[in-house]
Amino acid sequence: MSLLLQYTLIFASVLILVALGGCFSEHSGVINLGLEGIMIMGALGGALTMRSMADNPSRLLVILAVILVSALVGMLYSCLLAVACINFKADQTLVGTALNLLGTAGATVIVKAINTAANPDDVSSIIQYVGAKKAFTVTIGSFEFSWFMLVTAILLVASYILLYKTRFGLRLMACGEHPQAADSVGINVYKMRWAGVLISGFLGGLGGIVFITAGVSEWRFEYGVAGFGFLSLAVMIFGQWKPQRIALAALLFGFFRALGNVYTGFAFLKALNVPSSVYNMLPYIISLIVLAFTSKSSRAPKAEGIPYDKGQR
């Protein structure tokens, strides 16, 4: 039971972080479909840091370094989206998709190059981080607490405050609702959108490292992040672009994802004798059903997906 709780919380953390990233980007007016790619890149940065700091005795240092590197890599990668979609007015769906493909292909090439350089016989795309992973967990009874859960909680509260209680957040949201009006009162729409995308890069990169350290201690980068970036977008829509609702939605989705990992631990579920593939499908099926019922009354930012052109006022 505590295992189910643990997995639910850690997967919910991933979903909360990435969905908040999507939330910031969309509130500024840019649809970020490239979250999946951003997650992979952030995960890559974090995993490499963890591997290089495997013997570091200071836990705090490891945690800080990993978080910082993943978030920074995510931000850097999100610049690709920002440049294309904000400055060059590219199709946001196309560029987001390109970032996802680029993320998986790029991470695979990088990891394979590093592995092959270290050992010519090693052509795998796996990074192991068993040692450093221990720095992130504290065992309380049979429950394995991860510091990432705390970080997520803090960031969730911070996002809420940033979005609703500060001048920056309100201006950001104005740019996603009516950029022309925002511009007319002196807000620089391009800058605000850049800020939105960069924040989504920060949170997405962080979500990536949390995801790959959630259940395993090595990751094969050819797999990408198994559609979690898109699940997060579903969470964001279900959460109606509001941080507090996103958190609840993420817990629900996290629960179904966790069920796939631990269902063998429950006698009655095991007795049903359902193939494991069905449990793997569950989060995606649930999200489709949920989206079908909640998207009708969508409260999406009005101007999302439309490139802002100063000349069109």
Next chain:
Amino acid sequence: MKRNLLKNNGVQSLLASLVCIVLGLFLGYVVLLIINPAGAGEAILTVIKNFLTYNRPASQLKYLGNTLVKTAPLLMCALAILFAYKVGLFNIGAAGQYCFGVALCLYAALGLKWSWLPCMLLAILGGAFLGGISGVLKSYCNVNEVISGIMLNWIVLYLTNMLLTTVKEATSPYTLALSTTNPSALLPSLGLGKLFNNNQYVGLAIPLSILMAILVWVVLGKTKFGYELKATGFNKNAAKYCGMAEKRNVILSLMISGALAGMGAAMLYLTGYEQWQCSTSSVPAMGFNGIAAAFLGGLNPLGTVLASFFIQHITAGGAYVDKSMYCAQISDLISAIIIYLCGFVLFMKYAMNRSAAKREEKAALKAKAAAEQDASDRKGGDQA
């Protein structure tokens, strides 16, 4: 006055695509240089040469045949993406529709022992069904087709593995070989295989896919139905106001798009060229590469034929790079870079239009100045 070539839309698309290709290959080369400077030049040449790396013309022909065999399904996926995009929909679910097509046609061929035509029809129906789900969700529940597409991709992947596990070889994770289990399900060769040094995989699929490209071009460009679909894509509300069934159009175009992708799956897997691995952990890249091909082809069905061949050409070429230094995914990286660069096509066209306009303006000014000069000269002459 001479017509400016740069202002021609087709020329602009071609130029923009060429810029994307050259830049994409160059960036790929830079990545190779960073990984290992020693073999980078040779590796990028290998990727570009693909089947030409073989010395004997006979082998070259044979491997050109193999590239063509995989170009056909890629072209179908690209057409699927293109068809939906013309209606304003981004059918990223093409990858899942393709996957579902694989599942159905292989199961019908290996499990039910059907012959090739019904197998292919089943794959087409399967793809259309999946596209229809996305379409219904889009038009009646307002679910973004990209998100529903991705969710369906993952659901279908697990379904495919489950279904095809029932027809797999006992000792390997692969499905049974088509040529030994049920030869009647193999696509007819039409004697085309002989042209490619007896490549048994070359056959009906290749001309059929090109035929479909022409058909898509005709339907979208020359029929009332295609016009209605495109109008729906431009402005849903205006289309509705004009009496077009906009909801039906959205569903129908996603169904057609799915059918194209499903047909593409049958075109590859019914040649026996590939067997499905029942422990596959991500949807086949074919659907995603289709995005690259569609956009690189300038969203023109006929341009897409060439672009599909190019993308498949470098993807196959990636398999030949020196594995002790680089990995085959370098081709995936290059095509991903090309897709990213395709995002800038709009801007490139804008820049070309602007430079053409500027030049014209300059020429007009010059002509005007010359005329004035001329007039004042004459005036001066009169006064003297």
